[in-house]
Amino acid sequence: MKYPIAIEPGGDKLAWSVVVPDLPGCFSAADSGVDEAIENTKEAIELWIEAALDAGEDVPKPSSITNLQKKKEFKGCIWAIAEIDPALLSDDIERVNISLPKRVLARLDAKAKSAGENRSAFIAHMAISA
Structure with missing residues (x-):
């Protein structure tokens, strides 16, 4: 553009x-x-x-x-x-592959669950609100 x-x-x-x-x-x-x-x-x-x-x-x-x-x-x-x-x-969805330590991934999933979101939505929300 x-x-x-x-x-x-x-x-x-x-x-x-x-x-x-x-x-x-x-x-x-x-x-x-x-x-x-x-x-x-x-x-x-x-x-x-x-x-x-x-x-x-x-x-x-x-x-x-x-x-x-x-x-x-x-x-x-x-x-x-x-x-x-x-x-x-673009609001197109793109699949990405990231690597995280298991302990970080477990913490991420727990926080996403407590926020009522899935992993992808939680990561997107954090990126937008940061």
């Missing part, structure tokens, strides 16, 4: 600021230039998407840069694309 980002140039004493027009409230900044700005924004987008999905909200599709460039609030911005792994949006 490729999100257009608007980068406001910085300088020696001013950070480069970035906004992701398609994701309300998603922004980032960098001190050392465009490359750092793009990388920092990728992380901000991933966190925004994760929070939206955890809250049961829809994730907006990316817009076209051409349409966004026409908006006056982005005048003077440098445009770039932040590419995000589409797996972040």
